[in-house]
Amino acid sequence: xxxxxxxPLRPKARRPRGFEDKSADVIRAEAKLIAAAFSVYDSxxxxxxxxxxxxxxxxxxxxxxxxxRPNTGVFALRDDDxxxxxxxxxxxxxxxxxxxxxFDALAKPYRRYQAxxxxxxxxxxxxxxxxxxxxxxxxxxxxxxxxxxxMIMLAADVMRAVGLKEGQYQVRVNNRKLLDGILESxxxxxxxxGAIQRLQVLRAIDKLDxxxxxxxxxxxxxxxxxxxxxxxKGAGLAPSAIxxxxxxTTASSDDRGKTISNLEKLVGNSERGLSGCQELTxxxxxxxxxxxxxxxxxxxxxxxxxxxxxxxxxxxxxLLTDIKDRKGRPVQIGSxxxxxxYDDLVSRFRGQAVPATGFSFGVSRLLSALERLGALxxxxxxxxxxxxxxxxxxxxxxxMAEDIRAAGxxxxxxxxxxxxxxxMKYADRRGAQIAIIMGExxxxxxxxxxxxxxxxxxxxxxxxxxxxWKSSRPAQQSVAKDQMIKVIKSILEK
Amino acid sequence: xxxxxxxPLRPKARRPRGFEDKSADVIRAEAKLIAAAFSVYDSxxxxxxxxxxxxxxxxxxxxxxxxxRPNTGVFALRDDDxxxxxxxxxxxxxxxxxxxxxFDALAKPYRRYQAxxxxxxxxxxxxxxxxxxxxxxxxxxxxxxxxxxxMIMLAADVMRAVGLKEGQYQVRVNNRKLLDGILESxxxxxxxxGAIQRLQVLRAIDKLDxxxxxxxxxxxxxxxxxxxxxxxKGAGLAPSAIxxxxxxTTASSDDRGKTISNLEKLVGNSERGLSGCQELTxxxxxxxxxxxxxxxxxxxxxxxxxxxxxxxxxxxxxLLTDIKDRKGRPVQIGSxxxxxxYDDLVSRFRGQAVPATGFSFGVSRLLSALERLGALxxxxxxxxxxxxxxxxxxxxxxxMAEDIRAAGxxxxxxxxxxxxxxxMKYADRRGAQIAIIMGExxxxxxxxxxxxxxxxxxxxxxxxxxxxWKSSRPAQQSVAKDQMIKVIKSILEK
Numbered sequence: 001x002x003x004x005x006x007x008p009l010r011p012k013a014r015r016p017r018g019f020e021d022k023s024a025d026v027i028r029a030e031a032k033l034i035a036a037a038f039s040v041y042d043s044x045x046x047x048x049x050x051x052x053x054x055x056x057x058x059x060x061x062x063x064x065x066x067x068x069r070p071n072t073g074v075f076a077l078r079d080d081d082x083x084x085x086x087x088x089x090x091x092x093x094x095x096x097x098x099x100x101x102x103f104d105a106l107a108k109p110y111r112r113y114q115a116x117x118x119x120x121x122x123x124x125x126x127x128x129x130x131x132x133x134x135x136x137x138x139x140x141x142x143x144x145x146x147x148x149x150x151m152i153m154l155a156a157d158v159m160r161a162v163g164l165k166e167g168q169y170q171v172r173v174n175n176r177k178l179l180d181g182i183l184e185s186x187x188x189x190x191x192x193x194g195a196i197q198r199l200q201v202l203r204a205i206d207k208l209d210x211x212x213x214x215x216x217x218x219x220x221x222x223x224x225x226x227x228x229x230x231x232x233k234g235a236g237l238a239p240s241a242i243x244x245x246x247x248x249t250t251a252s253s254d255d256r257g258k259t260i261s262n263l264e265k266l267v268g269n270s271e272r273g274l275s276g277c278q279e280l281t282x283x284x285x286x287x288x289x290x291x292x293x294x295x296x297x298x299x300x301x302x303x304x305x306x307x308x309x310x311x312x313x314x315x316x317x318x319l320l321t322d323i324k325d326r327k328g329r330p331v332q333i334g335s336x337x338x339x340x341x342y343d344d345l346v347s348r349f350r351g352q353a354v355p356a357t358g359f360s361f362g363v364s365r366l367l368s369a370l371e372r373l374g375a376l377x378x379x380x381x382x383x384x385x386x387x388x389x390x391x392x393x394x395x396x397x398x399x400m401a402e403d404i405r406a407a408g409x410x411x412x413x414x415x416x417x418x419x420x421x422x423x424m425k426y427a428d429r430r431g432a433q434i435a436i437i438m439g440e441x442x443x444x445x446x447x448x449x450x451x452x453x454x455x456x457x458x459x460x461x462x463x464x465x466x467x468x469w470k471s472s473r474p475a476q477q478s479v480a481k482d483q484m485i486k487v488i489k490s491i492l493e494k
Numbered sequence: 495x496x497x498x499x500x501x502p503l504r505p506k507a508r509r510p511r512g513f514e515d516k517s518a519d520v521i522r523a524e525a526k527l528i529a530a531a532f533s534v535y536d537s538x539x540x541x542x543x544x545x546x547x548x549x550x551x552x553x554x555x556x557x558x559x560x561x562x563r564p565n566t567g568v569f570a571l572r573d574d575d576x577x578x579x580x581x582x583x584x585x586x587x588x589x590x591x592x593x594x595x596x597f598d599a600l601a602k603p604y605r606r607y608q609a610x611x612x613x614x615x616x617x618x619x620x621x622x623x624x625x626x627x628x629x630x631x632x633x634x635x636x637x638x639x640x641x642x643x644x645m646i647m648l649a650a651d652v653m654r655a656v657g658l659k660e661g662q663y664q665v666r667v668n669n670r671k672l673l674d675g676i677l678e679s680x681x682x683x684x685x686x687x688g689a690i691q692r693l694q695v696l697r698a699i700d701k702l703d704x705x706x707x708x709x710x711x712x713x714x715x716x717x718x719x720x721x722x723x724x725x726x727k728g729a730g731l732a733p734s735a736i737x738x739x740x741x742x743t744t745a746s747s748d749d750r751g752k753t754i755s756n757l758e759k760l761v762g763n764s765e766r767g768l769s770g771c772q773e774l775t776x777x778x779x780x781x782x783x784x785x786x787x788x789x790x791x792x793x794x795x796x797x798x799x800x801x802x803x804x805x806x807x808x809x810x811x812x813l814l815t816d817i818k819d820r821k822g823r824p825v826q827i828g829s830x831x832x833x834x835x836y837d838d839l840v841s842r843f844r845g846q847a848v849p850a851t852g853f854s855f856g857v858s859r860l861l862s863a864l865e866r867l868g869a870l871x872x873x874x875x876x877x878x879x880x881x882x883x884x885x886x887x888x889x890x891x892x893x894m895a896e897d898i899r900a901a902g903x904x905x906x907x908x909x910x911x912x913x914x915x916x917x918m919k920y921a922d923r924r925g926a927q928i929a930i931i932m933g934e935x936x937x938x939x940x941x942x943x944x945x946x947x948x949x950x951x952x953x954x955x956x957x958x959x960x961x962x963w964k965s966s967r968p969a970q971q972s973v974a975k976d977q978m979i980k981v982i983k984s985i986l987e988k
Contacts, residue, residue: 011552013594013843016579019546021592027542043899045877045906045924048521052513052625053547053581053611058505077571085510087547098515100507107923109910117547131546139909146888147909153892282888289889290896349507383539394640394776395783398647402784405537412539415633415641416603429601430539 018124019131025379030363032377033370034115034135036161037361040154041113041137049112051094053119057084060093061348075121087119091136092345092358099140099356100349108141115363127368138358140346145282148313148341148357152283155317155339155359156296162366163375164319172300173315175280176340179205181273182248182266186241200235201245206304208249220245252300256284259299279313305338314340317361319369333369337361383410384488385432385453387423389439396443400436400484407485409492427453434491436484448484451476452491512618513625519873524857526871527864528609528629530655531855534648535607535631543606545588547613551578554587555842569615581613585630586839586852593634593850594843602635609857621862632852634840639776642807642835642851646777649811649833649853650790656860657869661816666794667809669774670834673699675767676742676760680735694729695739700798702743714739746794750778753793773807799832808834811855813863827863831855877904878982879926881917883933890937894930894978901979903986921947928985930978942978945970946985 015021022030038048057076076086088094091114099110115135124130137154139147152171159169183201188194204219211219218224220242223234237245244266251262260280267273280299287297305314316338339359346354370376384404386397397413404411414423420437427435437449456475479487509515516524532542551570570580582588585608593604609629618624631648633641646665653663677695682688698713705713712718714736717728731739738760745756754774761767774793781791799808810832833853840848864870878898880891891907898905908917914931921929931943950969973981 010845011550011555011843013553013591014550015546015591015595016548016550016573016577017575019548021546021596022544024541024543027544031542042874043904044895045879045904047518048525049518050516050521052509052515053613054510054513054625056505056508056510059507061505075571077569079510081511083510097507097509101509102515107920109908109920111906111909119547131548142909142911144909144911146882146892146907149892150907150909285889286892289893349505351504380536385539388640395779398640398643398780399783401538410537410539412605413640413644414603415605415636415638415644417636417638426601426603 016130018122018129020129026364026367028380029367029370029376030133033162033363033366034133036163037135037137037158038113038115040157040161044111044150044154046111046113046137049095049098049114050116051088051091051098051114053087053117054085055088055094055097057086059097060086060088073121075119088116089120090118091116091134091360092138092342095136095138095140095358096345096349096356099346099354103350103354106141109139109147110141111137111139113137127364129364133363134360135363136358136360138356140354140356142357143343143353143355145279145313146286147355148279149283149286151339151357151359152297152313152315153287153290153292155315155337155361156292158359158361159317162370163377164370164373165375166295168320168373168375170295170318170320171297171315172303172318173280173283173297173313174299174301174303174305175276175313176310177272177276177279177312178263178267178301179245179248181268181270181276182244183241184270184272185266185268186237186244188237188241197235197237201237202304204235205245205249205302208302213246213249216249217242217246248301250301252298252302254294254298256280256287256294256297256299259301260284263301276312283313303338305340309342309345310340311343312341313357314338315359319373321373333372336366336369381410381492382431382433383412385423385427385430385435386411386413387420387427387435387437388414389420389437390443393438393440393443396438400438400448400481404485404488407489409485409488434488442478446481447478448481449476449478450484450487450491455491510624512616512623514623520858520861522874523861523864523870524627527656527857527860528627530657531629531631531652532607532609534651534655538605538644538648540605540607540631543589543592543608544610545582545585545592545608547581547611548579549582549588549591551580553591554580554582567615569613582610583614584612585610585628585854586632586836589630589632589634589852590839590843590850593840593848597844597848600635603633603641604635605631605633607631621858623858627857628854629857630852630854632850634848634850636851637837637847637849639773639807640780641849642773643777643780645833645851645853646791646807646809647781647784647786649809649831649855650786652853652855653811656864657871658813658864658867659869660789662814662867662869664789664812664814665791665809666797666812667774667777667791667807668793668795668797668799669770669807670804671766671770671773671806672757672761672795673739673742675762675764675770676738677735678764678766679760679762680731680738682731682735691729691731695731696798698729699739699743699796702796707740707743710743711736711740742795744795746792746796748788748792750774750781750788750791750793753795754778757795770806777807797832799834803836803839804834805837806835807851808832809853813867815867827866830860830863875904875986876925876927877906879917879921879924879929880905880907881914881921881929881931882908883914883931884937887932887934887937890932894932894942894975898979898982901983903979903982928982936972940975941972942975943970943972944978944981944985949985 074086074089076084079085115133117131118134119131152173155171183198188197204216208216215224219234220237221234223232225231247266251266252259260277264277303314303316316335319333319336337360341357343353343355345356386401388397401411401413433454435451435453442448452475459475568580568583570578573579609627611625612628613625646667649665677692682691698710702710709718713728714731715728717726719725741760745760746753754771758771797808797810810829812829813827831854835851837847837849839850880895882891895905895907927948929945929947936942946969953969
């Protein structure tokens with residue numbers, strides 16, 4: 001920099017809270033996950049899409065993931081023309097905008113996949129970032145259960161493609177229409193008041209794991225006082241309705257067909273409920289045809305999915321360990337993603353129904369789950385390290401590196417200025433397995449020295465004196481240059 | 495959505511100015527470019543890095559690409575704790591922050607590659623977006639010309655990896671120290687005034703193409719009045735200095751060694767100038783060793799690079815057509831990227847010199863250049879289309895699609911609700927080459943109908959009457975199900 005600038009105060013090198021740098025291993029592993037998912041979507045004829053990071057705030061609307069805070073949670077700023085822009089908080093709202101903007105130009109069903117950073121202006125915590133990558137596939141314009149079955153199948157196939165074995169994951173499917181139907185049969189009205197009641201019922205069911213059947217029963221009826229003395233008002237359902245809803249929570253079985261017939265009894269004559277059952281039947285038929293059994297995709301009435309915008313089938317992908325709990329069920333790592341049908345998201349732009357269904361997973365979340373399951377393959381191999389023993393031979397070193405790369409092996413020449421001790425320390429920190437050294441004498445003889453750094457480190461442990469080390473020079477050999485690649489390969493193959 | 499919500503005003507589906515949606519073809523082509531570049535960097539032992547979209551504003555500092563507007567051009571907002579955060583405008587400033595933040599943990603030279611969106615809050619225009627993808631490689635901690643030679647070599651190898659032939663690109667290298675040295679020899683002082691003069695000289699040289707030698711000569715001396723009568727004050731150099739600078743602009747030849755010896759004469763006894771010449775010599779040696787001739791990498795004193803932060807070797811990658819201009823030189827598409835040495839960018843955090851050198855290119859810019867050069871490979875093949883002739887056979891259709899995919903061919907089942915006419919229209923809009931149709935009778939016989947849609951469209955042109963069409967049913971055949979894959983392959987291979 002020129003000397004005209006006054007010396008500025010030194011800024012502190014630091015990141016904003018909740019934003020992370022990703023290491024090489026994580027980047028490579030995440031890229032592999034995304035490539036695996038993309039390959040599944042691509043093989044099914046989905047097309048990639050990329051939308052920008054910014055959308056107009058009114059376009060994103062209030063479809064925020066957290067219903068309780070509809071107006072916060074985004075990063076927003078004003079453009080030059082005073083319009084508010086927000087960074088996208090998911091990939092679904094921008095898709096709805098894209099489809100509405102290009103409606104006539106798109107052949108429908110429009111099926112796309114996309115991965116990209118999304119942004120949440122929330123309090124960060126451990127493993128909870130304000131920027132993270134989601135990977136989505138969606139199908140817009142198809143109202144039937146075939147499109148839902150396809151998304152569910154894709155979810156299961158993506159889990160297989162990223163390296164999970166059967167028994168390590170399960171897609172669990174529910175349908176929003178079922179509970180609606182049960183409540184309709186139980187006389188919960190379709191009015192605004194009924195909507196609040198439905199939400200209370202959903203939230204009560206979502207607490208089944210935590211509060212047990214009795215707690216949920218109380219929340220469905222009059223209400224419940226917890227240990228701290230706080231009182232939660234109940235949904236105020238009649239006893240018969242409570243019975244139906246509790247029956248709903250226990251309607252799932254390992255047999256998908258059995259689950260459907262249980263549900264058919266519960267929904268009674270409700271048209272909406274019966275339509276929900278028919279959709280599950282259609283999904284079951286397609287899954288059976290392609291050989292996806294209940295171990296990979298189950299029907300499970302406990303699946304709620306927080307998002308308010310779902311209108312039909314919903315599903316979550318649970319990752320499982322082979323550790324069993326007291327009841328003999330596999331211990332859950334938890335949901336790494338999910339999806340479902342949302343028929344109203346595009347219609348808000350167009351004033352006409354545009355059916356849609358999709359699947360989304362968090363890439364980091366899946367990656368850390370895979371790590372816990374031990375389902376991650378090993379890391380990238382460090383490059384062969386070519387030390388600079390004699391600066392006048394730099395050109396030779398670069399030529400040797402080219403030769404090694406031409407054999408498909410990563411290679412680097414030391415481009416720093418340290419002496420040979422410093423260079424070997426660098427090679428060690430880089431995790432290099434092989435170092436190549438060539439001085440002027442060797443060059444004149446057409447030879448190079450190849451060191452196996454891993455073997456060398458092992459042997460060093462067994463050698464007691466410096467003198468012994470120097471005289472024996474273990475794990476290092478002088479070879480003719482035209483044998484170099486062969487020797488490198490044989491060391492790497494060990 | 496529930497009915498409780500008041501019907502909102504319909505938002506208009508639109509994007510903020512200067513932000514784009516990317517189409518499937520562009521996404522695939524860009525991903526291929528990035529993968530090709532990454533593969534080159536990876537083979538040289540560089541490691542991937544990802545930094546977040548946001549950085550603290552003081553961390554990004556004033557190292558904006560456009561020196562004339564140091565405080566504008568970024569998207570910034572205030573975090574909850576009142577600190578200003580900005581979206582990154584390039585990948586270099588975040589790298590400097592990353593290296594400074596993790597200085598002791600990093601083995602140096604630290605060599606990383608990264609691709610990602612960068613954001614410029616500027617007036618958008620045709621082909622000028624406010625969000626675009628850059629692809630960078632940098633080497634931090636190596637002061638010597640070997641690191642620069644490596645970056646230049648990488649730039650040339652990336653161009654080859656993305657599919658450019660020799661003669662379609664040229665990396666053009668200059669060194670900031672040369673002009674500094676020439677001006678030093680010519681008595682331009684090293685003071686603040688001298689710095690302004692150097693900047694004026696750089697800008698004058700940058701106008702050589704547009705103004706010619708006479709115009710530049712005027713700008714180096716007293717100044718120049720343009721056609722509109724506007725007067726630009728000159729750098730005020732003495733005649734002998736002007737002669738040296740003009741000599742510098744014409745010092746390049748096709749022979750790299752010859753160029754260096756021309757430059758050695760011009761820099762005289764200036765230490766800085768001689769150091770610049772020595773660096774070019776070192777770079778030349780390494781390039782020669784790995785067989786990179788002047789057709790791929792040339793020394794060119796007209797390369798300026800706008801950025802103020804460069805301190806040594808600088809280079810640009812020019813894409814060339816085989817169309818020749820009047821002087822027999824290839825017509826230039828222009829620079830698609832470049833780089834150079836910037837030894838002060840990390841030191842602003844640490845107060846100690848941290849040498850660095852890098853290469854960056856704009857992915858969209860390279861892609862559109864490749865399109866103009868006809869160097870892009872053909873597009874992704876659309877999926878085989880399986881129509882839904884009979885809804886009761888949906889499961890069968892999905893199973894057939896699985897079979898086709900298992901043979902490595904993209905396939906999709908129609909998940910919409912249109913009739914067969916609508917379905918074939920959809921297949922057509924999707925660009926499908928093959929459609930599969932199977933009704934109940936065929937299913938009972940174990941057969942499917944395979945339509946070659948491309949051939950069918952051709953034949954339709956030659957057929958005059960509807961009757962003839964219906965009776966001959968061209969480009970369509972009924973085959974046994976176990977022959978389906980074979981027939982599909984034979985059609986696709988045509």
